[in-house]
Amino acid sequence: MISLAGRDIAHSRGKFFSTGVGLGLLIAVTLSMAGIYRGMVDDAMVLLDNSGADLWAVQKDTLGPYAEPSSVRDDLYRGLLSVPGVARAANATYLTMQVRVGGRDVRSMVVGIEPGASMAPGQPRYLVAGRHITRGHYEAVADAASGFALGDKLRIRRDEYKVVGLTRRMVSSNGDPMVFIPLKDAQRAQFRKDSDALWQERRRAGADPERTAAGQVRSAENFKAEQAANPYVNAVLVQLRPGADPDQVANHIRRWHRLQVFTRAEMEKILVGKMIATSARQIAMFLVILAVVSAAIVAFIIYTLTTGKIREIAVLKLIGTRNRTIVGMILQQAVALGLIGFFVGKIVATLWAPVFPKYVLLLHGDAVRGLIATILICLLASVISIRLALRVDPAEAIGG
Amino acid sequence: MKRASIFRKALLVVVGLSAAIALLWFFANAGPLAPVEVTVQKAGAGAVAPQAFGIGVVEARRSYKIGPTTSGRLRAISVDVGDAVHPGQVLGEMDPVDLEAKIRSQEAAVASAEAGVVAAEFAILELVARKEHAEKQSVRYEQLSRASTVSAEVMETKRQEMAVAEAAHKAGVASLGATRQNLMRAREELAALKEQKDNLKLVVGIEGLVVARRAEPGTTVVAGEPVLEVIDPSSIWINVRFDQIASGGLREGLPAQIVLRSRPNEVFAGKVTRIEPLADTVTEELLAKVVFDTLPEPLPPIGELGEVTVGLGADQRGIIIPNAALHSSAARPSVWVERDGKLRLAPVRVGAQGLDGTVQILDGLEPDAKVVVHSHRPLTGSERLRVVDIVSGGTR
Numbered sequence: 001m002i003s004l005a006g007r008d009i010a011h012s013r014g015k016f017f018s019t020g021v022g023l024g025l026l027i028a029v030t031l032s033m034a035g036i037y038r039g040m041v042d043d044a045m046v047l048l049d050n051s052g053a054d055l056w057a058v059q060k061d062t063l064g065p066y067a068e069p070s071s072v073r074d075d076l077y078r079g080l081l082s083v084p085g086v087a088r089a090a091n092a093t094y095l096t097m098q099v100r101v102g103g104r105d106v107r108s109m110v111v112g113i114e115p116g117a118s119m120a121p122g123q124p125r126y127l128v129a130g131r132h133i134t135r136g137h138y139e140a141v142a143d144a145a146s147g148f149a150l151g152d153k154l155r156i157r158r159d160e161y162k163v164v165g166l167t168r169r170m171v172s173s174n175g176d177p178m179v180f181i182p183l184k185d186a187q188r189a190q191f192r193k194d195s196d197a198l199w200q201e202r203r204r205a206g207a208d209p210e211r212t213a214a215g216q217v218r219s220a221e222n223f224k225a226e227q228a229a230n231p232y233v234n235a236v237l238v239q240l241r242p243g244a245d246p247d248q249v250a251n252h253i254r255r256w257h258r259l260q261v262f263t264r265a266e267m268e269k270i271l272v273g274k275m276i277a278t279s280a281r282q283i284a285m286f287l288v289i290l291a292v293v294s295a296a297i298v299a300f301i302i303y304t305l306t307t308g309k310i311r312e313i314a315v316l317k318l319i320g321t322r323n324r325t326i327v328g329m330i331l332q333q334a335v336a337l338g339l340i341g342f343f344v345g346k347i348v349a350t351l352w353a354p355v356f357p358k359y360v361l362l363l364h365g366d367a368v369r370g371l372i373a374t375i376l377i378c379l380l381a382s383v384i385s386i387r388l389a390l391r392v393d394p395a396e397a398i399g400g
Numbered sequence: 401m402k403r404a405s406i407f408r409k410a411l412l413v414v415v416g417l418s419a420a421i422a423l424l425w426f427f428a429n430a431g432p433l434a435p436v437e438v439t440v441q442k443a444g445a446g447a448v449a450p451q452a453f454g455i456g457v458v459e460a461r462r463s464y465k466i467g468p469t470t471s472g473r474l475r476a477i478s479v480d481v482g483d484a485v486h487p488g489q490v491l492g493e494m495d496p497v498d499l500e501a502k503i504r505s506q507e508a509a510v511a512s513a514e515a516g517v518v519a520a521e522f523a524i525l526e527l528v529a530r531k532e533h534a535e536k537q538s539v540r541y542e543q544l545s546r547a548s549t550v551s552a553e554v555m556e557t558k559r560q561e562m563a564v565a566e567a568a569h570k571a572g573v574a575s576l577g578a579t580r581q582n583l584m585r586a587r588e589e590l591a592a593l594k595e596q597k598d599n600l601k602l603v604v605g606i607e608g609l610v611v612a613r614r615a616e617p618g619t620t621v622v623a624g625e626p627v628l629e630v631i632d633p634s635s636i637w638i639n640v641r642f643d644q645i646a647s648g649g650l651r652e653g654l655p656a657q658i659v660l661r662s663r664p665n666e667v668f669a670g671k672v673t674r675i676e677p678l679a680d681t682v683t684e685e686l687l688a689k690v691v692f693d694t695l696p697e698p699l700p701p702i703g704e705l706g707e708v709t710v711g712l713g714a715d716q717r718g719i720i721i722p723n724a725a726l727h728s729s730a731a732r733p734s735v736w737v738e739r740d741g742k743l744r745l746a747p748v749r750v751g752a753q754g755l756d757g758t759v760q761i762l763d764g765l766e767p768d769a770k771v772v773v774h775s776h777r778p779l780t781g782s783e784r785l786r787v788v789d790i791v792s793g794g795t796r
Contacts, residue, residue, distance in 0.1 A: 127724040128791040131757030135453040144793040
């Protein structure tokens with residue numbers, strides 16, 4: 001038995017395949033949009049994964065350190081180490097800023113970490129090149145997305161940092177690449193004023209009669225020293241011992257150390273539910289519209305394909321072809337079109353995903369869902385065409 | 401016809417199959433199903449040079465603050481910041497106010513006392529003459545009295561005259577002593593005033609460099625307030641702060657490399673000269689002093705920032721891996737070991753760590769084990785691997 005659909009497709013190969021490719025590009029856009037949405041959520045998740053923390057201890061009554069500014073004294077971690085169930089605790093600072101290298105600057109999240117292979121939380125989890133930070137000052141590990149290369153000299157505030165390692169997928173919830181620098185440098189960078197501002201501060205201090213009164217010379221000196229010091233960090237990252245209950249430890253710290261503590265689950269809620277909520281909903285909305293438009297276009301294409309064959313269908317009917325055969329032909333063509341479209345779309349989306357400036361995450365689940373949706377939409381769209389085909393009067397084959 | 405149709409069918413099947421294979425290959429090697437690119441390195445025997453790295457500030461070990469010992473007004477300063485000074489050089493002077501007049505008055509007092517002494521000496525001569533005359537008279541009248549040629553009354557008178565003259569002579573001698581003492585006192589007072597005047601000069605006691613001039617002529621300064629600050633340039637050292645966590649083994653005498661912020665491409669040799677017994681508890685740093693083997697020329701300004709690297713003694717031999725291979729996700733530090741394309745997470749014990757990124761492994765790894773250094777994604781142990789020289793993304 002010959003395949004009616006196959007014969008028909010073979011009859012107008014070029015037209016059929018170019019339609020399929022066009023449909024594929026549309027599906028590629030839809031899949032990419034889904035990927036962009038997944039990428040946004042994933043950016044937020046990797047931020048949490050990469051910190052390696054089970055608990056985040058931050059300033060009381062804040063949603064820090066990512067969603068709100070938070071500052072705690074940098075010696076608090078010692079107290080947290082004594083809490084039962086805590087394995088490791090480490091300070092961390094986060095500061096989003098423009099990092100300069102050569103003549104250009106890159107928007108980055110500068111993360112201050114405890115240097116050395118003390119395996120403290122907050123360290124970059126894996127590297128794609130180079131090594132971890134070993135010196136306590138002026139070394140950096142950058143995310144490859146920043147475009148920095150090993151050996152580059154980064155300028156953060158007044159200091160130069162040498163890039164000694166590169167990592168991947170270490171981004172802020174906005175998708176800005178992270179730059180890891182030693183904690184003490186980061187603390188200074190966060191609060192460091194430029195030289196002009198320091199001079200002005202000193203002049204103001206000099207104008208303060210309380211400070212310049214006779215016998216107060218030392219206090220003016222101390223004031224200058226205070227200006228350069230910053231004993232604060234944004235958060236203390238806490239790792240738990242295996243088997244420790246995060247909520248119990250969190251409650252202990254909340255109750256006795258008077259800090260706000262977030263568990264992993266709470267942090268996810270803050271990041272996904274609060275920080276990226278609006279932009280994620282925006283993308284999701286657009287995804288829905290795109291999916292509806294794609295479905296409509298698929299339906300139209302199949303409808304036009306069928307209407308273009310009205311005369312042929314009439315002839316088929318005239319020669320006594322059964323309705324089932326005609327319906328089969330239309331269905332097979334629709335599904336074939338959908339399959340070509342899907343695979344072209346999937347390939348194109350995979351190929352262009354790495355070119356996007358922000359992370360595009362193509363999930364297997366999304367691909368399978370996309371495939372099912374495409375087939376379903378094609379089948380539904382062909383229903384209208386089938387109704388049209390079945391109502392064709394065989395007389396049209398001879399007439400008109 | 402039939403043949404052509406079979407041929408066409410076969411062609412279709414071949415094309416379809418190859419398309420399907422190409423598709424499968426594409427999805428297996430691009431996108432989320434692709435194998436993970438890793439770089440692998442043999443854990444070889446080697447040595448780690450443990451080093452400590454710190455930053456510090458150039459300071460002068462000995463600095464001299466020069467100021468007046470009494471409060472007063474500054475009259476003159478003869479040196480400025482940057483001038484070299486020598487021992488004994490007068491750098492400035494305080495206003496003596498009425499000291500000059502006091503000295504002149506005292507000089508007059510000395511002269512007057514000297515004249516007093518001369519007068520007293522001449523007075524003694526007169527008294528001696530009188531006394532001798534009285535004695536002679538007395539002897540003569542003694543003889544006359546024995547011959548009974550003079551009355552007893554006259555005799556009495558001569559004896560009394562002699563006693564008076566003797567007493568007057570003794571008094572004169574005593575008075576001369578007093579005027580001499582007076583002269584000595586006046587001279588000492590004059591010397592004290594001159595001493596005081598000298599004390600108003602600001603004198604330096606060392607070979608040094610003026611680094612600060614804190615007051616200008618005309619300024620009133622209190623006793624002890626520094627007017628000039630002089631340092632001994634040969635005593636320049638760096639006050640370095642080392643993170644406590646990486647400074648085990650730091651001790652006096654270790655060689656150090658110093659890089660000054662203003663001269664980033666020059667490395668100066670030095671050595672640790674002192675570890676401060678007091679560490680900084682707030683910043684969790686150790687403080688140490690590092691001296692230059694030979695002083696840089698020109699001298700670095702006091703307060704300049706410098707980076708110091710100190711070798712912490714002998715190399716630690718053993719199994720060496722790059723620190724990028726260490727992972728902290730597990731409860732212990734561990735490394736991914738690759739054997740025949742399979743991954744195994746090996747917990748290890750970490751020894752010495754070098755500033756160049758090498759790490760000594762004490763146990764947990766057999767020599768020649770292949771450890772994963774860089775990877776394109778975090779590893780879970782079940783993924784397919786593709787061993788490459790450079791992980792993509794790491795090339796840039």
